[in-house]
Amino acid sequence: MSNDSVPSEPRDATTPERKWSRRGVLGWSLGLTSLLAGGGVAAYNWREERENEAQAAKFTRMAAPFVFAGAPEARAEADWALRFDRRYPPGLFLFACIDLEQGLWKQVRNTLGVHGLKDTPEANLLLELAARRPGASDWRHAFFDAWKALGEPDFSKSPLLPEAMTIGHLLDLPERNWEQASEAQRFALVTLDVSLVKRNADPIWFLKQLRDTSSVPQLMALYTQLTAADTDPSIAAVLFDDVEKRLLQLAETSPPTLQLALLRLLKGSTAAMPFQRSELETLEQLATIPKWKEPSNGDFFQETRSLFDGLLRVPGHHAWRCVCLAQGLSLGVLLHQRAEATKTQLSENDQRWMGRMLWDIGARQREQHSLLEMSQGMRLQNFSSELTHHVPDMEKAVNRWVELGIWDEAVQKAACYRWPLPSLQEEAYAARARDEATWMTAFAGVGELP
Numbered sequence: 001m002s003n004d005s006v007p008s009e010p011r012d013a014t015t016p017e018r019k020w021s022r023r024g025v026l027g028w029s030l031g032l033t034s035l036l037a038g039g040g041v042a043a044y045n046w047r048e049e050r051e052n053e054a055q056a057a058k059f060t061r062m063a064a065p066f067v068f069a070g071a072p073e074a075r076a077e078a079d080w081a082l083r084f085d086r087r088y089p090p091g092l093f094l095f096a097c098i099d100l101e102q103g104l105w106k107q108v109r110n111t112l113g114v115h116g117l118k119d120t121p122e123a124n125l126l127l128e129l130a131a132r133r134p135g136a137s138d139w140r141h142a143f144f145d146a147w148k149a150l151g152e153p154d155f156s157k158s159p160l161l162p163e164a165m166t167i168g169h170l171l172d173l174p175e176r177n178w179e180q181a182s183e184a185q186r187f188a189l190v191t192l193d194v195s196l197v198k199r200n201a202d203p204i205w206f207l208k209q210l211r212d213t214s215s216v217p218q219l220m221a222l223y224t225q226l227t228a229a230d231t232d233p234s235i236a237a238v239l240f241d242d243v244e245k246r247l248l249q250l251a252e253t254s255p256p257t258l259q260l261a262l263l264r265l266l267k268g269s270t271a272a273m274p275f276q277r278s279e280l281e282t283l284e285q286l287a288t289i290p291k292w293k294e295p296s297n298g299d300f301f302q303e304t305r306s307l308f309d310g311l312l313r314v315p316g317h318h319a320w321r322c323v324c325l326a327q328g329l330s331l332g333v334l335l336h337q338r339a340e341a342t343k344t345q346l347s348e349n350d351q352r353w354m355g356r357m358l359w360d361i362g363a364r365q366r367e368q369h370s371l372l373e374m375s376q377g378m379r380l381q382n383f384s385s386e387l388t389h390h391v392p393d394m395e396k397a398v399n400r401w402v403e404l405g406i407w408d409e410a411v412q413k414a415a416c417y418r419w420p421l422p423s424l425q426e427e428a429y430a431a432r433a434r435d436e437a438t439w440m441t442a443f444a445g446v447g448e449l450p
Contacts, residue, residue, distance in 0.1 A: 049085075056081045056088040064162035067094050069171040069313045070422035074098055089116035093160045096126055097420045105130050121153040122160045139424040140431060144442070144449045147414050155415035164417035165425075167321040172312040175200050181311055183209070188307040191218045191322050194225040198235050206239065210246045216254060216293070217300040219247045221325035223263075258364050259293040259328045261286045262335060271337035274345050280354060287357040292364040292373070297323050301433035314422055316429035323433055324372060332365060332376045336383060343387065355387030366400075369437040374404060407440035414443055 059081035066074040075098055081091035092111055099107040108130050112123040128146035136142035147153070155161060165171060174189040178200045181189060187209045190196050197206050213219065225231055226240040244267070251260035265282055275283070304322045308315035339358060343351060358380045365377030378401050385394035411417075416428060431439045431450045442449040 052084040053088065056085040056091055059084065060088065060091045060094060061162065063091075063094055064420055065165060065169065065171055067098055067162075067420040068165050068317075068422060068425065070101060071313060087114070087116060089120075090160050090162070092117055093122065094162070094420060096123075100126060100130055100133075101421055101423060103133075117160075120160065121150070122155065122158055124150055125153065125155075138427055139421065140427040141449060143419070143421075143424055144414075152413065154413045155418070156412045158415060158418070161415055161418040162420055164415075165317065167324050170321075171314050171317050174312065177311050185307050185311055187213065187218070188304055188322070189311075191221045191304070191325075192308075192318050194222060194235060194239070195232060197239065198232065203238055207242060210242055213246075214250060214254075215303075216247070216250055216257075216260065217295065217322070217326035218304075219243060219250070220259065220293075220328050221322050223247060224325045224328065224330055227330055255291075255294060256289050257291050257293050258286060258289045258361060259331060261289055262331045262361075263328070266331060266334050266338070269334070269338065271334060272341050273338055274342040275338055275354075280342075280350075280357075283357050284353075287360040289364070292368055293326075293328065297327070297368065297370055297436075298434040300326060301430065305430075314426060316426040320429040320433065323370075327368070327370065327373055329372055329376055332361075332380065335361070336376075336380055339383065351387045352389070355384040355390075358387070359384040359393065369435050370432070371404075371408065371436050371440070374437065378404065407437070407444045410444035411440050416443070 060078070063074065063077035063081060066077040071077075075095070078091060078094040078098065081088060081094075085091070092114060096108050096111040096117070099105075099111065108126065112118065112127060117123045125146055128150055129142055132142040132146055133139065136145070170193065174193050174196055178186065178189065178196070186201070190201070190206070190209075197203070210219075222239070222243045226236045226243060244263075247260065247263055248267070251264055254260065265279065265286065301316075301319050301323050305315045305319035308318050312318050335358075339354060342354065346354060362377040362380030362384060365373045365380065368374065368377075378397060381393070381397045382401065385397045417425065419425075428439075435450055438447060438450050441447050
């Protein structure tokens with residue numbers, strides 16, 4: 001064997017002998033190394049692209065609230081996402097919405113024409129909205145008509161739209177505007193965020209506001225916050241008794257409502273406490289009260305929005321939070337829980353008796369025409385029909401529940417609350433406060449959009 005060759009591998013007898021020179025082996029090794037190195041670079045690039053995409057997604061989520069708020073810094077915040085990936089479609093989509101809100105139609109079309117956005121259902125709707133908005137009376141009708149014209153596309157699982165801003169997500173910092181606010185505005189800010197009392201005001205000031213106010217919705221919003229599980233216990237310990245006391249005072253002097261009457265009945269009780277016979281007799285009387293609450297959601301929304309207007313960004317978003325807090329849903333939940341705890345202790349006749357009361361109370365809540373109140377009213381009526389074993393009521397309750405689900409599904413299909421267009425969202429909050437049921441049924445194809 002010569003010094004210039006390496007041993008050949010065992011081979012089949014029919015295969016011609018093949019010898020490899022040291023130079024050939026070295027060349028082959030270098031080629032393999034180069035090939036592996038190329039694969040390593042490709043893998044590294046793939047990981048880097050995924051990491052950049054993850055960072056772009058993170059900063060897009062962080063930028064979305066600024067776009068929903070129409071904040072001056074929205075464009076700069078959205079740009080952070082594109083620093084990691086200039087072609088990231090959800091980030092580019094935020095820019096298209098910013099430009100659409102500002103009426104920059106040409107820029108909207110340019111942005112929506114890039115790869116990843118072009119011809120998507122979301123881009124098509126924004127283009128249709130851009131075409132309709134100049135000639136439409138408002139944003140909500142332009143959006144609704146654009147959605148209908150495109151065949152009611154389903155955006156419920158859209159990868160481009162950001163998540164909707166929940167009522168718990170403040171789109172401004174109330175304490176930043178505390179100094180310039182009037183006394184009425186400051187009390188409204190506390191209604192929005194009760195923790196402001198601890199950070200910006202003293203309890204003496206707050207107690208004076210309580211004595212001076214006769215707004216049941218504002219007090220009920222405070223009550224709801226102070227009984228929430230995530231509220232700072234030190235704040236609740238200082239304020240709750242005084243808020244409840246003032247509400248009970250107003251219950252004595254205001255027109256009777258079920259909301260205030262239930263507050264008085266349920267005061268100090270817990271979910272596991274069964275109703276006593278005397279309480280059920282009182283509940284029977286309360287069930288005849290014709291109204292759940294006063295004033296209406298729409299009236300309280302307008303009152304609160306006017307206080308936030310010029311003080312907070314997107315005042316409608318924050319006024320809607322106050323409206324939802326003021327609905328007193330925790331009272332309906334506690335009523336339902338105590339009724340559940342009472343059920344096993346009642347005879348069949350008394351179960352029917354309690355069921356009839358719950359049916360009437362649920363009806364009062366359903367009449368409010370907000371999704372939250374209608375849902376809770378229907379839950380009470382569903383439970384009522386279980387207690388009474390009245391088949392027509394049971395069928396009616398189930399049918400209404402299904403119907404409400406259809407309405408909500410239609411709104412989710414249009415993804416009404418996920419489009420980061422502040423003007424559209426502001427109009428939607430006002431329409432929902434006036435009559436959310438009518439707002440929902442329009443998307444379900446029943447009636448006109450309010």
